[in-house]
Amino acid sequence: MWRSRDVISARDFTRADLEELFETAKYMEKYAKSRLDVLRGKIMAVAFFEPSTRTRLSFEVAMKRLGGDVVGFWGAEGTSVEKGETLADTIKMLDAYSNIIVIRHRYEGAAKLAAEVAESPVVNGGDGAFNHPTQAMLDIYTMWREFGRVDGLNIGLLGDLRHARTVNSLLEALANFNVRVYLISPEYLRPRAETIDYVRSRGLKLSFHTNVEEVIGELDVMYVVRIQKERFIDPLEYEKVKGSYRVAPDMLRNAKKSLIVLHPLPRVDEIDPRVDATPHAKYFKQAALGVPLRMALIYLILS
Amino acid sequence: MSRELIVSKIEHGTVIDHIPAGRALAVLRVLGITGREGVRVALVMNVESGKLGKKDIVKIEGRELTPEEVNIISAVAPTATINIVRSFEVVKKFKVSPPEVVRGRFKCKNPTCVTNAPREPVEPAFYLVRKEPPLFVCAYCGRYHELGDLL
Numbered sequence: 001m002w003r004s005r006d007v008i009s010a011r012d013f014t015r016a017d018l019e020e021l022f023e024t025a026k027y028m029e030k031y032a033k034s035r036l037d038v039l040r041g042k043i044m045a046v047a048f049f050e051p052s053t054r055t056r057l058s059f060e061v062a063m064k065r066l067g068g069d070v071v072g073f074w075g076a077e078g079t080s081v082e083k084g085e086t087l088a089d090t091i092k093m094l095d096a097y098s099n100i101i102v103i104r105h106r107y108e109g110a111a112k113l114a115a116e117v118a119e120s121p122v123v124n125g126g127d128g129a130f131n132h133p134t135q136a137m138l139d140i141y142t143m144w145r146e147f148g149r150v151d152g153l154n155i156g157l158l159g160d161l162r163h164a165r166t167v168n169s170l171l172e173a174l175a176n177f178n179v180r181v182y183l184i185s186p187e188y189l190r191p192r193a194e195t196i197d198y199v200r201s202r203g204l205k206l207s208f209h210t211n212v213e214e215v216i217g218e219l220d221v222m223y224v225v226r227i228q229k230e231r232f233i234d235p236l237e238y239e240k241v242k243g244s245y246r247v248a249p250d251m252l253r254n255a256k257k258s259l260i261v262l263h264p265l266p267r268v269d270e271i272d273p274r275v276d277a278t279p280h281a282k283y284f285k286q287a288a289l290g291v292p293l294r295m296a297l298i299y300l301i302l303s
Numbered sequence: 304m305s306r307e308l309i310v311s312k313i314e315h316g317t318v319i320d321h322i323p324a325g326r327a328l329a330v331l332r333v334l335g336i337t338g339r340e341g342v343r344v345a346l347v348m349n350v351e352s353g354k355l356g357k358k359d360i361v362k363i364e365g366r367e368l369t370p371e372e373v374n375i376i377s378a379v380a381p382t383a384t385i386n387i388v389r390s391f392e393v394v395k396k397f398k399v400s401p402p403e404v405v406r407g408r409f410k411c412k413n414p415t416c417v418t419n420a421p422r423e424p425v426e427p428a429f430y431l432v433r434k435e436p437p438l439f440v441c442a443y444c445g446r447y448h449e450l451g452d453l454l
Contacts, residue, residue, distance in 0.1 A: 109443025
């Protein structure tokens, strides 16, 4: 089901696709620190027009662990992009040089355009403000690994849910499962109507909240994204709410013992470092699982 | 002086009637008619209408609109009726309805949509997601657009 496929939007993947990916990723965990020579001779081109640490590194490491090679660039400096080359031309060149292309770009729809231009499969490593499908797959994989299932989980999303591309993709991917989602954010930082309408049409159960205290006791998963000061029209408003969107040990006092806290990272100050030492903190494990998950993804597409 | 506005009948072409008052120029714009094509165009604005109170009318001599063009008119004139005229007779008459897909004609209003990136060889496309009132989604960036937004 994965062979030669583009990975552009989380909407393109069914529950069966995700389950196949998760089973494969679980197998790959054994090789995440060694080498599995299954993609020898294959080359991945990494075209990161925007900065990224985790996504790019985990894709590169995943390809290398599978026995393949990596070429590419990050940041447009020093490349022909700086001279004004179009995305389409850059992708055509990379398509000729490689077997699979991973792209990150600030324009929404860049990955879709790349996939239209390239014959090799294109994987979206984050484009614009809407899509980061492999992060969503990783987020749900972490839940699946922690609980042994996804169905039945109560999942809270906390922070700026409007501008975080991971949130949009995560909601779209969660629509494949029987979960209950609590969207916790200031009213004007709720996800866009485009996303809400889609997940509702897929039957995802969700509710809106402005205060985490209302729901903290219900949650199995708390997925935290950053709230940026610049997003607030009124700086005073930011000062008023920022505390409610900062995860600290006292906020977790009324949480279930089994609650896990996830974060796509990088975090700034939305999770108190004291939370790191609690059994709730799973965000570094989540980041670590990025390698086996992406190994599975590349393997399924290229094998 | 007669109070009636007289615009001569056309021999071959299209009459777009029941355009909401003041939208005739927008209709010409979505059809890409600038006046430099050399075709005869008659434009009547703000005339009395039984149905709409006031309406605009556009008559285009020598050009029969295609079904795609007809439906695109719904973007600016959802009430419009289209009459195809041959030898001074109306041979076809229909109402506009929003198209399932619109390609190339409009720009996405999202400045960070890849279709707005300079020089990229990509044609904007929009899919209809809701008929009443019409709502489209950009095929590339996924943003909603109402018909009016597309102009």
